[in-house]
Amino acid sequence: MQLDVGTLVLRRFTVGDLQLGxxxxxxxxxxxxxxxxxxxSELYVSYDIACQWHKNIWERMKTFPREVHFLRGKKYCVFLIPKFHLPAHIEACNVLFSFHLTRYVGLTDGEAPERGWSVLNPLASSTMEMGPGMRRDTINDAFNDMNHKKIVNMGKWMLGKVADCVPELITAAAELEELECSLRRLGAGEALEEWRAEVQAWEADAGAPNPFAAKVERRTVVQVRGEMAEEVQKELEEAMEKEGDEDNGALEELHGTELIAMGLQLEELQRDLSFDINGIGNHPSADQKTNVTERGNKLRRKISTWMDAQVLFVPHVAVLRAEEDRARRRIAATQAQPGVQVQHMALWLPSSIRGRVECAVDLYEHEFRLQEAQAHESLDDVRHQLLLRTHLYKHKDAYVRGVKANTRAQTKIEGVEERTRWSELSR
Incomplete structure (x- = not known):
């Protein structure tokens, strides 16, 4: 049984009209x-917002006539989200409402109601001009035609499914057995049995700990910056309560946490600019050259302003920049275009100057926390790019034919691979 906009794919008389939305x-x-x-007795309800819609549904059932009530104890209901819609949901929904992690649903994708719209949508231009009765008769005729074709072709359809699934079942079972044997040879047999016991316990009781849920909380850069901002706020409040504490570092116009965060953002902009310049190639157009030059000029001004503020927190960084300038002047005569490109300018963040000049310990801590969050985000980005590349390869092998289509598909894949390599090297 699957639920969608105004339809219930279960039995007759389960198509309804909606108001707006x-x-x-x-x-x-x-x-x-x-x-x-x-x-x-067993219902697997597929709806693209089942994660929200299923809440309090049994309380809402009480507002309907008693004739449509049913005892929950006599019906086993599982609410799921169709596979195509699921990636747009948060991580918790991807664990709790996934067809992949649910027993007795096989490889059902839950998108069956959506496929019907490809047949019904062409009727919209006609039904919008009809009265209620004629409109419903027309839609019923369309549904009857679809159902008749399904019944007539069901034997052929089921045979094709079985022919495809049986070899895949044999292959998957062999691969699973090989994986488990490899884990046992590596000494992970006990962990494997513990994992199997956790999965079986969760499948038997939805209230048990979910083994598929992430146990390690990954914090994003935004979350870390929020935590640091709250810490700074507390410092400011404590400093303002103290008398004669006007020289407290937390009362400066720019706090150390903000300085490091801005520096990491500039570093990210440098990487993005370098990536785009490398992607242009040796023969850029006038528009591309103008765009890159303007971005470089803006970035150079931002870096210059940030460097002026950095000296207030790390005065000795001026020594490093002076040494860098002297070395640059010595080799300037050998350069076709003297000077350093903005994407290669050294920002001298605390991790870069460690051991060379003095730097406050709290600046090291601020950078470490932000860099750690950036590393987690980069790993997530790499995983996403790898999954996207796998999907593009499968789509290309299954559906792409001809020189033009293959060239276009290969270009997309190469772009994804380039972004993957850049994500791997960017942290």
Whole structure:
């Protein structure tokens, strides 16, 4: 059984009209009326916002006539999100409402109701001019035609599915057995059994700890900056309560946490500019050259302003920059274009000057916390790019034919691979 906009793919008379947008009252009515009198004991409900819609659904059921009520103890209900819609949800939804992690659903994707719109959408230009009765008759005729074709072709369709699934089942079982044997040879047999026990316990009782949920919380740069901002706020409040504490570092116009955060942002802009310059090639157009030059000029001004502020926190960094300038002047005569490109300018963040000049310990700590969060984000980005590359390869092998289409697909894949390599090297 699958639920979608105004439809319940379960039995007859389960298509309903909606007002503007999907309202719970409409979807609840379609859902409960579609189940009225049904003897189905196990329900797997697929809906693109099931994570929100299923909340308090049993309380809302009480507002409907008693004839459509059913005892939850006699029906096993699982609410899931279709596979195509699931990636747009938060991580918790991807764990709790995934078809991949649910028993007895096989490889069902939950998108069956969506496929019907490809047949029904062409009717919209006609039904919008019809009255209610004619409109419903027309839609019913379309549904009847779809159902008739499904029934007539079901034997051929099922045979094709079985022919595809059986070899894949054999291959998957062999690969799983090989993986488990490898883990046991590596001494991870006990951990494997513990994992299997956790999965079975969770499948038997949804209230048990979910083994698929991430146990390590990954913090983003935004979260870390928020924590640091709260810490600075507390420092400011404590400093303002003290008398004669006007020289406290926390009362400066720019705090150390903000300095490091700005420096890391500038470093990111340098990497982005370098990536784009490398992507242009040896023969850029006039528009590309202008765009890169303007971005470089803006970035150079930002870095210059940031360097002026950095000297207030790390005065000895001026010594490093003076040495860098003297070395640059010595080799300037051998350069075709004297000077350093903005994407190669050294920012001398605390991690770069460690052991060379003095730097406050708290600046090291600020940079470490932000860099750690950046590393987690980079790893997530690499994983995403690898998954995208796998999808593009599979799509290319299955559907792309011809020189033009293959060239376009290969260009996309090369772009993803380049971004993956850049993400791996950017931290």
């Amino acid at each position: 999907e309202r719970y009252i409409n979807m609840d009515y379609i859902f409960f009326m579609g189940l009225a009198g049904s003897e189905i």
